[in-house]
Amino acid sequence: MKILEALKEILPEERVSTNHTVLEQHSSDESYHTPHLPDVVLFPENAEEVSRIVKVADKLEVPVVSYGLGTSLEGSMIPHKGGIMIDFTLMNKIVEVRPEDFLVRVQPGVTRVQLEKELRKYGLFFPVDPGADATLGGMAATNASGTTSVKYGIMRDNVRDLEVVLPNGTIIHTGNLAAKSSSGYHLNGLFVGSEGTLGCFTELTLKVHGIPEYSMAGRAAFDSIDNAVAAVISVLQAGIPVARVELVDEQSIRQINAFSETDYKEVPTLFFEFHGNEAGLEQDIAFTKEIVKDSGCKEFVFESDTAGKKRLWEARHNAAYAYLHGNPGKKQMVTDVCLPISELAGAIKDAREAVDSSGLLGGIVGHVGDGNYHILLMVDTENPMEMEKASEVNEQIVQYALARGGTCTGEHGVGIGKQKYQRKEHGEALDVMQAIKATIDPRGLFNPGKVVDMKS
Amino acid sequence: MKILEALKEILPEERVSTNHTVLEQHSSDESYHTPHLPDVVLFPENAEEVSRIVKVADKLEVPVVSYGLGTSLEGSMIPHKGGIMIDFTLMNKIVEVRPEDFLVRVQPGVTRVQLEKELRKYGLFFPVDPGADATLGGMAATNASGTTSVKYGIMRDNVRDLEVVLPNGTIIHTGNLAAKSSSGYHLNGLFVGSEGTLGCFTELTLKVHGIPEYSMAGRAAFDSIDNAVAAVISVLQAGIPVARVELVDEQSIRQINAFSETDYKEVPTLFFEFHGNEAGLEQDIAFTKEIVKDSGCKEFVFESDTAGKKRLWEARHNAAYAYLHGNPGKKQMVTDVCLPISELAGAIKDAREAVDSSGLLGGIVGHVGDGNYHILLMVDTENPMEMEKASEVNEQIVQYALARGGTCTGEHGVGIGKQKYQRKEHGEALDVMQAIKATIDPRGLFNPGKVVDMKS
Incomplete structure (x- = not known):
């Protein structure tokens, strides 16, 4: 109560919410992680207000978590110690x-x-x-x-x-x-x-x-994931400056076709995009076609118009939603390792085997030009056995990556899900991170338990 | 003596030097900053040895400074509190x-x-x-x-x-x-x-x-620095992916010609380089030529062969040495601000005026594509009035940059010379930097007084 009173001195009442629906909206993200309610949600309009909120939190030793749109895949902003949730919706200029x-x-x-x-x-x-x-x-x-x-x-x-x-x-x-x-x-x-x-x-x-003067996008179809990954490595080795190169496996193309009403060939596919000037791109693309053909590419279809390109990338971006839509009631556990590119083919092969032997539905999509790929594992969070199997797959994938100089998270962040790998990945460097955290946030109130858990 | 004894337990005698010539070699860099002797110079061969050295330094509270080749332009490795100098010459694999x-x-x-x-x-x-x-x-x-x-x-x-x-x-x-x-x-x-x-x-x-498949380099000559800078902005705006774009003023071309035996036209010049595939570069270069012509380029000479390109970049890189060679007995104070590109033309104009009114010899060279430029100010470090004038010019240039969202050092580092601008540039963020320093190096023994001076 004391905290609410103090906060209402900073913000007008309508920007301080303890309404249950609002709390619930701020209790979870897009991941499989267990939701937790904050105690109050605030809607500041400027840095000065945020500063005053933070000072109150510091004085009363209340946790502070920031909220954007809740699209985290690792529970980064789930306020599992409760406290103040700062929603930045109104600071959107x-x-x-x-x-x-x-x-x-x-x-x-x-x-x-x-x-x-x-x-x-x-x-x-x-x-x-x-x-x-x-x-x-x-x-x-x-x-x-x-x-x-x-x-x-x-x-x-x-x-x-x-x-x-x-x-x-x-x-x-x-x-x-x-x-x-x-x-x-x-x-x-x-x-x-x-x-x-x-x-x-x-x-x-x-x-x-x-915005690049000229861009071209297309799909290269392969008969195996191995060949697709080999093609990516060859394209990078040749120094062709691709703007995008995404791997989408057979399984995922099938989900995409169903969700996005596309009719892409249901085989392991690379989605490419190239940016540059017209003459340069033509040369790059001709070279790319040659290289991927040598790696067993069966078909390379280019989207000639803006609409086709837009459809292509929307379809790719909606892959995760396509799985959710096609599997009602299930949630997603998404793996996110990133490895040196020379280790990518082995990693994906190992991951595919782990998924297959788990019996779970799981597709592969990946930013393969960076050595980063995801397994979209469909899970019923109410089914402990399924959750355990999914965790085992995730674990195996992370350990494979860490043993080869990779990272447990290429882009989704540590949040809750990757907490347990921080010591293994960073070794004694984690002590330096903890020391930095303790220096900047001595009371440990800012998003407690995330990234660097002080107990690890 | 105690420290020497302890160090000789870690390294064989020939890798622990207190020889005066060796100390002197490690007392200065390529800048105008006052040299200072370390107490001892060590030549470790691996991380384990470095770790043992550092533990001794920690125990006996002796400063530790690392030494590469002494090419700093801001006195970064001058050991002005004495102590241990670790020379990494033997760790060169x-x-x-x-x-x-x-x-x-x-x-x-x-x-x-x-x-x-x-x-x-x-x-x-x-x-x-x-x-x-x-x-x-x-x-x-x-x-x-x-x-x-x-x-x-x-x-x-x-x-x-x-x-x-x-x-x-x-x-x-x-x-x-x-x-x-x-x-x-x-x-x-x-x-x-x-x-x-x-x-x-x-x-x-x-x-x-x-290594890029294809590269092209050339010199674009202008009748004023203003026009040259305007040309750079236009080229960047057009999205042409230049690999290098360097401004060299008239003064500096003259020094370069004398030192490198080139016969480049002695006018404000942009040195360009482009990397890519042949067709793409041809289109980029044609477009660049058009743009720079609109900005008043008088002549654009391309180096067609490898030797010409090599000569061009060696000449550019030797600009600083050319000044030193052409002005025996003088040292160099090199400014190093970096600004948002829209502020570059104004900054260079202001700097040119400051140099001219100081009466010092000073040329402009710059990585203008990044908004980073240098004034190579020739100074007699024994002449206090000259040193003061040079410091005033440096000061004016830094204040101009800081007032416009720039930085006091684009690439040379803080060292000794940019210490005094840290509070102005970083404000209360400097406190965070100091807190990090205090956490990682609680005794303040590592390169003391550099980057974050704990007293600022």
């Missing part, structure tokens, strides 16, 4: 577009699609595309990436500055507007991917790119 | 090349040119090119960049993993071999650019690239 500088300044609640629409007016686009229409604040918190990262980098590469409210209420900037800097320690990199454990983001300055 | 993964593992004493030679055998190259033949360990410590960063990124973008000996002697890895990761806090980014203040690097895993 595109503050400034600086086309000459290829920069945009946004509030954390701006969504990817909202930004895309605005930038198009300037001939610009923001390249990080995790599929879901997440908020930019959430994407930065998770260090999201996606289909275009093979060319344009991940979230961390495209954040130039963050305005952050620290656990003590201080408002800092982690970067600047320059394209590069060797000044001070790299706080941008530290805060991106910290999943709300070190502070709340209240503004982001992002690097944007010119 | 290329441990592993993984061509399929576009990765190379090196010891910190490997130099850029040494690496380039080895990678060429695999059709690969490491893109970060600060000009000097620095060590990779030093380049990572400073977060170096250079002419190719506009396309391939800076040091921080190309470090996949570091083996670091922490101030307490623990050996950690800051990353992994995967192309991306959302696991844990981003220690790679934190340690790159920390200038030896958080630990010693004992191994680096770096991202490498395929």
